[in-house]
Amino acid sequence: MAAQEAAVDSVRDREILVEQDHLDQVYRRLEEKIHEAEFLMDDAAKRGQVGTPGALAERDAQVFRAGIHLNRLNSEFEDFLFGRIDLLRGKDGKRGPDGAYTSVEPAEDAVRSDGAGQHADIAETLHIGRIGVLDSDYAPLVVDWRAPAAAPFYRSTPVDPGRVVRRRVIRSKGRRVLGVEDDLMRPELTARLDGAELAVIGDGALMAALGQARTHTMRDIVSSIQAEQDLVIRAPAASVTEVSGGPGTGKTAVALHRAAYLLYQDRRRYAGGILVVSPTPLLVAYTEGVLPSLGEEGQVAIRAVGSLVDGTEATVYDDPAVARVKGSLRMAKVLRRAARGALEAGGPPDRLRVVAFGRRLELEAEELRRIRHSVLGGTAPVNLLRPRARRLLLDALYAKSGAAGRHSDPELAAELRSSFDADVSSEDSFAGFLHAWWPELTPRGVLAAMADERRLGRWSRRVLNPGEVRRVARSLRRDGLSVHDVAVLDELQAILGAAARPKRKREVDPLDQLTGLEELMPQREESPRERAERLAAERTEYAHVIVDEAQDLTPMQWRMVGRRGRHATWTIVGDPAQSSWSDPDEAAEARDEALGSRPRRRFELTVNYRNPSEVAELAAGVLALAMPGMVAPRAVRSTGLRPRFAVAGDDLERTVRQETRRLLDEVGGTVGVVVAMDRRGEAARWLDGLGGRAVALGSLEAKGLEYDATVVVSPAEIADESPAGLRVLYVALTRATQRLTVVSGRRDEPDADGVPDLLRGDGVPDLLRGDGVPDLLRGDGVPDLPGGDGVPDLPGGDGVPDLPGADGFRTC
Numbered sequence: 001m002a003a004q005e006a007a008v009d010s011v012r013d014r015e016i017l018v019e020q021d022h023l024d025q026v027y028r029r030l031e032e033k034i035h036e037a038e039f040l041m042d043d044a045a046k047r048g049q050v051g052t053p054g055a056l057a058e059r060d061a062q063v064f065r066a067g068i069h070l071n072r073l074n075s076e077f078e079d080f081l082f083g084r085i086d087l088l089r090g091k092d093g094k095r096g097p098d099g100a101y102t103s104v105e106p107a108e109d110a111v112r113s114d115g116a117g118q119h120a121d122i123a124e125t126l127h128i129g130r131i132g133v134l135d136s137d138y139a140p141l142v143v144d145w146r147a148p149a150a151a152p153f154y155r156s157t158p159v160d161p162g163r164v165v166r167r168r169v170i171r172s173k174g175r176r177v178l179g180v181e182d183d184l185m186r187p188e189l190t191a192r193l194d195g196a197e198l199a200v201i202g203d204g205a206l207m208a209a210l211g212q213a214r215t216h217t218m219r220d221i222v223s224s225i226q227a228e229q230d231l232v233i234r235a236p237a238a239s240v241t242e243v244s245g246g247p248g249t250g251k252t253a254v255a256l257h258r259a260a261y262l263l264y265q266d267r268r269r270y271a272g273g274i275l276v277v278s279p280t281p282l283l284v285a286y287t288e289g290v291l292p293s294l295g296e297e298g299q300v301a302i303r304a305v306g307s308l309v310d311g312t313e314a315t316v317y318d319d320p321a322v323a324r325v326k327g328s329l330r331m332a333k334v335l336r337r338a339a340r341g342a343l344e345a346g347g348p349p350d351r352l353r354v355v356a357f358g359r360r361l362e363l364e365a366e367e368l369r370r371i372r373h374s375v376l377g378g379t380a381p382v383n384l385l386r387p388r389a390r391r392l393l394l395d396a397l398y399a400k401s402g403a404a405g406r407h408s409d410p411e412l413a414a415e416l417r418s419s420f421d422a423d424v425s426s427e428d429s430f431a432g433f434l435h436a437w438w439p440e441l442t443p444r445g446v447l448a449a450m451a452d453e454r455r456l457g458r459w460s461r462r463v464l465n466p467g468e469v470r471r472v473a474r475s476l477r478r479d480g481l482s483v484h485d486v487a488v489l490d491e492l493q494a495i496l497g498a499a500a501r502p503k504r505k506r507e508v509d510p511l512d513q514l515t516g517l518e519e520l521m522p523q524r525e526e527s528p529r530e531r532a533e534r535l536a537a538e539r540t541e542y543a544h545v546i547v548d549e550a551q552d553l554t555p556m557q558w559r560m561v562g563r564r565g566r567h568a569t570w571t572i573v574g575d576p577a578q579s580s581w582s583d584p585d586e587a588a589e590a591r592d593e594a595l596g597s598r599p600r601r602r603f604e605l606t607v608n609y610r611n612p613s614e615v616a617e618l619a620a621g622v623l624a625l626a627m628p629g630m631v632a633p634r635a636v637r638s639t640g641l642r643p644r645f646a647v648a649g650d651d652l653e654r655t656v657r658q659e660t661r662r663l664l665d666e667v668g669g670t671v672g673v674v675v676a677m678d679r680r681g682e683a684a685r686w687l688d689g690l691g692g693r694a695v696a697l698g699s700l701e702a703k704g705l706e707y708d709a710t711v712v713v714s715p716a717e718i719a720d721e722s723p724a725g726l727r728v729l730y731v732a733l734t735r736a737t738q739r740l741t742v743v744s745g746r747r748d749e750p751d752a753d754g755v756p757d758l759l760r761g762d763g764v765p766d767l768l769r770g771d772g773v774p775d776l777l778r779g780d781g782v783p784d785l786p787g788g789d790g791v792p793d794l795p796g797g798d799g800v801p802d803l804p805g806a807d808g809f810r811t812c
């Protein structure tokens with residue numbers, strides 16, 4: 001046995017050496033290229049001294065290209081080279097520009113059969129890495145993972161191997177190869193490479209990747225992208241690519257890799273920027289390292305939905321009943337009225353008096369009201385109507401002046417009129433009146449005006465009921481914006497129209513002006529990150545919009561995101577089973593409006609890479625309650641560790657602390673403690689002194705995140721928190737990559753084994769995905785929650801009963 005192991009080890013060592021040789025060769029070539037780039041920069045600097053416009057233009061373009069090149073080469077890629085495929089000869093023998101065979105299928109005579117079985121020779125070996133590197137003869141030393149030639153690395157399966165015989169994942173750190181893991185795609189074949197039989201090491205890279213301890217940042221999955229995921233990542237940039245899939249199926253990972261792929265495919269087209277909309281700042285922080293690790297930074301902005309409007313960073317959540325109003329389309333109607341009504345919120349003057357052509361002229365309240373009414377008749381933005389209001393005021397005053405009929409000659413009449421206008425406009429009393437009567441409105445100003453309950457009641461007549469008015473007005477009186485307020489602000493911005501803002505000046509190098517390249521050239525001292533931040537701040541629209549956790553966008557948020565992608569292509573990933581929004585039909589309507597009639601391409605991901613089957617099974621029981629008939633994704637691995645149940649009795653803090661400590665001892669990475677939103681603050685204190693590996697978070701903040709182990713505290717509290725509470729509980733239960741502990745509080749009614757009522761799961765469904773699953777992302781037919789959550793489904797309008805006291809979360 002020992003001899004056998006030693007033999008395996010020596011084969012492994014030999015194979016590691018083979019890859020080490022290749023990596024050394026790649027680094028030698030990279031060093032040459034870095035020298036080349038540095039030489040180019042140096043040379044370009046010298047050209048700058050020549051001073052003719054032509055030489056300057058050439059200098060600038062050269063510095064630009066060489067700078068980008070150097071930046072990429074100098075980036076510290078932890079595992080720069082990560083894959084290899086050994087392939088049979090291609091069908092038609094044709095090779096592409098990178099020297100690789102282009103055919104996906106093997107040549108007919110690539111495999112020989114005899115009495116001893118099937119045999120073949122490896123005709124081509126390709127190494128796959130984060131960027132492509134050619135040797136000095138332009139042969140590929142490394143193929144960029146996004147290049148067509150790299151696709152078989154991800155697509156090949158034993159069922160449909162194409163030309164791939166062996167697929168190898170190479171693990172390296174810096175310049176050292178640490179290990180290799182192989183998958184055989186044609187196990188029936190005896191293949192030879194340079195006369196020797198092809199070695200096979202390890203039992204697959206995917207399981208190794210999934211078993212690794214988690215940190216507080218997401219890793220890229222570039223070395224183990226699975227075939228169904230690869231199809232999404234490389235899908236042609238159709239107008240709208242929709243991806244649905246349950247928890248842990250890799251939707252977020254796939255969306256980020258797709259951003260990198262699109263940039264690689266068509267950098268010019270996506271120079272307009274890619275926006276990734278994420279539900280929470282925690283998920284932004286968790287995912288923002290992925291694109292830089294793929295060599296992409298400058299063009300992609302990842303923003304939380306509460307930070308989409310410049311200058312806002314909202315993290316506060318409204319009470320569910322308030323959020324439900326602020327997120328719904330009814331709000332758009334209220335805001336249109338509020339924007340117009342706010343013109344009068346400051347108590348505008350009810351009389352205009354001026355002196356013109358030596359006469360006192362006056363407009364009374366009724367005349368002013370009529371003018372305002374006629375100006376507001378259209379749908380144009382309120383701030384942009386001010387010049388029209390001014391003109392109508394002057395018209396009315398002119399009519400009163402008696403000067404109108406003085407000249408029959410049109411030229412003289414026009415002259416008289418313009419001198420009248422100049423006369424009136426130069427009067428301080430007129431300018432002061434206009435300022436008070438038609439003030440320049442800001443979104444925040446209108447929002448502040450809506451905090452007055454009586455006013456809001458007027459503006460929302462027949463749209464919101466009195467209880468809704470009271471709660472929304474009250475929510476607007478606190479300090480700071482809520483996540484839902486941000487979409488409201490954005491809507492107001494669109495209704496009001498941009499107030500004239502001084503343009504931000506950028507310092508321009510006089511040489512750039514000379515060459516006309518100032519738009520092309522980054523500021524020399526600007527880092528890629530600074531550039532990305534500057535572009536994101538300046539940009540209002542994007543070339544591609546990626547929406548993560550799309551099921552959670554409210555109708556108002558869809559309108560906000562839609563404004564940023566009016567001419568964009570889209571990638572939308574989500575799972576209605578995890579939706580915390582209570583009215584999926586209304587959200588679907590708003591989404592359709594944002595996307596317009598663009599053609600759509602739909603994909604579904606079916607395998608859960610995050611949760612072990614023991615955790616997935618427990619969560620599936622809650623899914624059955626939340627959305628009967630919905631099938632959970634198939635978990636790809638099992639740990640043999642069933643979830644643990646602990647009963648807290650009266651001392652929740654002590655039990656949670658104890659269980660967290662236990663999990664910290666059991667896993668090497670992170671532990672997430674998920675509580676009802678109401679308990680966020682106290683839960684953070686419970687973990688004092690346990691170190692940075694353990695974090696507490698509210699149920700809504702758990703979206704998209706994952707931990708080695710999780711403690712889910714009081715399922716009943718989480719489920720009772722909002723109309724979508726069971727779906728939120730489903731999210732909480734699907735965050736663990738290894739171990740899950742459920743702590744029951746008083747409301748959970750645990751049985752003798754400590755299993756809370758909600759998780760006893762009589763209806764645990766079949767974990768395997770069946771056919772006929774409805775299109776998840778469309779959200780069609782998503783059933784409403786079963787009753788019993790105490791929050792009735794309210795239509796808008798007068799006479800609608802008030803909501804029962806929602807003892808849901810308030811965090812402000």
Ligand SMILES: Nc1ncnc2c1ncn2[C@@H]1O[C@H](COP(=O)(O)OP(=O)(O)OP(=O)(O)O)[C@@H](O)[C@H]1O
Binds near residue numbers: 224226609704
């Ligand atoms: N092909 C893969 N190779 C290795 N790890 C993978 C692969 N696909 C997904 N994973 C891992 O599975 C986990 C879940 O991925 P991700 O967060 O993208 O899923 P999700 O579908 O967005 O989940 P949720 O809906 O719960 O937010 C992550 O740790 C991710 O790195």
